Amino acid sequence: MYEDAPTERREGRGPILSVEDMEITTTDLGLAARVQHLTKTYGSGEGAVAALDDVSVGIRRGQFTAIMGASGSGKSTLMHIMAGLDTATRGRAWIGDTEITGLGDLDLTILRRRRVGFIFQAFNLVPTLDALGNILLPFELDGRRPSAIERARIDGLVQTLGIGPRLRHRPHQLSGGQQQRVAIARALATAPDLVFADEPTGNLDSASGREVLQLLSDASREHGQSIAMVTHDAVAASHADRVLFLGDGRIVADHPRRSADEIAALMLSTAADATAHPAQPVGVAA
Numbered sequence: 001m002y003e004d005a006p007t008e009r010r011e012g013r014g015p016i017l018s019v020e021d022m023e024i025t026t027t028d029l030g031l032a033a034r035v036q037h038l039t040k041t042y043g044s045g046e047g048a049v050a051a052l053d054d055v056s057v058g059i060r061r062g063q064f065t066a067i068m069g070a071s072g073s074g075k076s077t078l079m080h081i082m083a084g085l086d087t088a089t090r091g092r093a094w095i096g097d098t099e100i101t102g103l104g105d106l107d108l109t110i111l112r113r114r115r116v117g118f119i120f121q122a123f124n125l126v127p128t129l130d131a132l133g134n135i136l137l138p139f140e141l142d143g144r145r146p147s148a149i150e151r152a153r154i155d156g157l158v159q160t161l162g163i164g165p166r167l168r169h170r171p172h173q174l175s176g177g178q179q180q181r182v183a184i185a186r187a188l189a190t191a192p193d194l195v196f197a198d199e200p201t202g203n204l205d206s207a208s209g210r211e212v213l214q215l216l217s218d219a220s221r222e223h224g225q226s227i228a229m230v231t232h233d234a235v236a237a238s239h240a241d242r243v244l245f246l247g248d249g250r251i252v253a254d255h256p257r258r259s260a261d262e263i264a265a266l267m268l269s270t271a272a273d274a275t276a277h278p279a280q281p282v283g284v285a286a
């Protein structure tokens with residue numbers, strides 16, 4: 001985040017750190033996760049697409065960070081790599097102080113299961129399990145049953161998200177918004193340190209959307225969890241402590257909390273920048 005963010009966009013931030021400073025630990029930096037010089041290229045030759053182009057950014061511990069940017073700007077790719085669900089073409093990634101670049105599958109799976117909750121853009125529910133089975137899946141995979149505290153947390157999530165009457169339904173029997181809410185309950189059930197939410201309100205009516213945003217705000221404010229949320233919605237992003245903008249695979253802006261109107265204006269200006277400088281397929285000479 002350090003070298004990518006222009007000086008005038010650094011308001012409300014700590015001292016500017018150089019690349020060398022990145023060798024100090026993620027925890028020292030007050031971050032829950034970070035990536036450094038991350039590049040992700042899909043395909044090869046003339047058809048290659050740079051989904052991420054030298055991105056260095058951190059998710060601050062205990063903060064609620066919104067990630068915005070046009071469709072195709074690299075938001076999902078960035079979150080997948082930060083969460084250890086995908087690998088980068090170049091660059092490094094850490095979850096807490098553990099560098100996940102090159103970490104073995106087993107270690108990565110355990111780290112992810114214990115520390116990270118992921119709400120997928122496409123929900124990724126297990127079709128053969130009912131809603132409750134999906135919510136309990138992280139415990140099942142960890143070979144344990146939820147404790148009394150965890151059961152109470154799950155009950156609270158089910159209640160808040162209004163999915164109680166649908167717990168015995170399988171994903172294909174649920175509406176898109178209901179599936180989204182089950183996916184949110186699953187990601188928050190273990191109270192992970194770090195939650196990635198890829199358009200978690202994308203399929204929800206405004207009342208359900210507000211509940212979800214409240215859940216995510218509470219997770220950071222009351223429980224100290226670190227939340228990174230992709231959204232296209234200025235109102236949703238106005239709940240966050242910080243708003244990052246991606247454009248063509250790069251961080252193009254980094255702001256502290258903003259109102260929905262201010263974010264809407266920023267969305268327009270970053271979209272205009274992207275139109276002025278359209279992405280080049282990497283295989284084609286500029």
Ligand SMILES: Nc1ncnc2c1ncn2[C@@H]1O[C@H](COP(=O)(O)OP(=O)(O)OP(=O)(O)O)[C@@H](O)[C@H]1O
Nearest residue numbers: 042043049050051070071072073074075076077078
């Ligand atoms: N598996 C893949 N193979 C090839 N190209 C891909 C693949 N996944 C993503 N891309 C490309 O990488 C770029 C970034 O995709 P990404 O899904 O990260 O965008 P996004 O910002 O999440 O967009 P949206 O808002 O539409 O979800 C896009 O140009 C996309 O076409």
Ligand SMILES: [Mg+2]
Nearest residue numbers: 075076077121
């Ligand atoms: Mg996406």
